[in-house]
Amino acid sequence: MYFIYDKFYLKHENGPFHPESPERLKNIKEAVDSMAPEYTLKYISPFKADEKQIEMVHYTEYIKKVKRLSSEGGLSFLDADTGVNKYTYSCALLAAGGCFTGLDHILKAGALSRRFFLACRPPGHHAFPYRGSGFCIFNNIALGIKYARVKYGIKKVAVVDFDAHHGNATQEIFYEDAGVFYMSMHQYPYYPGTGDLDEVGYGTGEGFNLNLPFASGTKEPDYLVSIIDIILPLLEKFEPELIMVSAGYDSHLDDRISSLGLLEESYYNIMLALSAFTRWSCNSRMGIVLEGGYNHISTSRSVVSTISACMDDYAAGKIKKLGDLETLFGIDGSYRKKLVRNRDIIDKVKKNFNLD
Numbered sequence: 001m002y003f004i005y006d007k008f009y010l011k012h013e014n015g016p017f018h019p020e021s022p023e024r025l026k027n028i029k030e031a032v033d034s035m036a037p038e039y040t041l042k043y044i045s046p047f048k049a050d051e052k053q054i055e056m057v058h059y060t061e062y063i064k065k066v067k068r069l070s071s072e073g074g075l076s077f078l079d080a081d082t083g084v085n086k087y088t089y090s091c092a093l094l095a096a097g098g099c100f101t102g103l104d105h106i107l108k109a110g111a112l113s114r115r116f117f118l119a120c121r122p123p124g125h126h127a128f129p130y131r132g133s134g135f136c137i138f139n140n141i142a143l144g145i146k147y148a149r150v151k152y153g154i155k156k157v158a159v160v161d162f163d164a165h166h167g168n169a170t171q172e173i174f175y176e177d178a179g180v181f182y183m184s185m186h187q188y189p190y191y192p193g194t195g196d197l198d199e200v201g202y203g204t205g206e207g208f209n210l211n212l213p214f215a216s217g218t219k220e221p222d223y224l225v226s227i228i229d230i231i232l233p234l235l236e237k238f239e240p241e242l243i244m245v246s247a248g249y250d251s252h253l254d255d256r257i258s259s260l261g262l263l264e265e266s267y268y269n270i271m272l273a274l275s276a277f278t279r280w281s282c283n284s285r286m287g288i289v290l291e292g293g294y295n296h297i298s299t300s301r302s303v304v305s306t307i308s309a310c311m312d313d314y315a316a317g318k319i320k321k322l323g324d325l326e327t328l329f330g331i332d333g334s335y336r337k338k339l340v341r342n343r344d345i346i347d348k349v350k351k352n353f354n355l356d
């Protein structure tokens with residue numbers, strides 16, 4: 001598996017006492033460096049995207065604004081909590097470029113691995129074509145999808161987003177696009193306010209946008225049941241050629257930015273399921289891109305869980321169908337009945353997507 005990182009990512013700052021800090025990434029890198037020797041990662045340095053490539057998603061005027069604010073130095077803000085310092089523009093180009101780098105590695109003929117983890121800053125899923133918000137400058141995953149389309153002719157991509165916050169910008173960018181199935185599990189109602197279950201896409205994109213708006217206090221069982229009963233069956237029908245993961249670890253119990261209750265083991269199980277699916281459906285192709293995660297300990301441990309789940313699953317190759325995952329996680333009727341908190345929401349979503 002490829003691990004993409006550059007210490008230049010530490011240069012972007014949102015100001016003092018801001019949760020989206022360089023320390024987050026420093027901790028992730030240290031935790032990944034100390035993984036057990038059987039997890040042999042291929043470390044890759046990202047290249048910088050150029051302005052033209054950023055225009056695949058973002059308006060020229062907005063790109064120029066970020067560039068100008070960065071060149072002025074000091075600290076300015078795109079919204080109440082999205083800072084720009086003198087390195088932000090370059091960091092954001094390198095974050096998007098990190099996604100391109102990962103895709104180049106996993107999509108080329110004879111690739112050593114079909115998976116990458118991109119440990120980058122700033123994050124991307126709240127970055128709209130015309131404005132940045134929620135700590136995000138450029139939408140790394142949306143840009144990656146456009147890049148994969150143009151350069152590799154990839155037509156169908158699924159995005160699975162388990163950040164505590166709804167990826168409002170990624171949803172909006174692909175809302176009318178039947179080639180990108182955006183799927184999000186997030187706390188709701190919560191920042192940024194979007195992500196209700198009736199947001200299912202529009203026009204030709206209708207039916208290709210899925211939200212699982214979870215109540216605060218939601219824990220692993222709802223995630224696993226949603227993956228097994230909704231996400232994977234829909235993905236099986238959709239037949240994506242590539243899966244991108246918006247990997248946000250602020251849904252961890254110890255992350256005080258949200259009130260969700262995932263644990264390191266939960267990310268392991270979620271990724272085990274996604275990894276297994278990519279093996280039997282899309283030649284194992286999966287790009288995992290860091291979004292949120294603000295408790296340094298739980299975030300770095302959960303990144304390690306994410307990577308080890310992908311590598312363990314790939315090495316073992318044991319899970320061959322949905323039923324194997326159900327058996328592995330012990331999901332049966334009583335599990336669904338007793339442990340799932342958002343049963344109502346899960347049932348409604350199933351109905352919306354004809355999964356009854």
Ligand SMILES: [Zn+2]
Nearest residue numbers: 163165250292
């Ligand atoms: Zn978040």
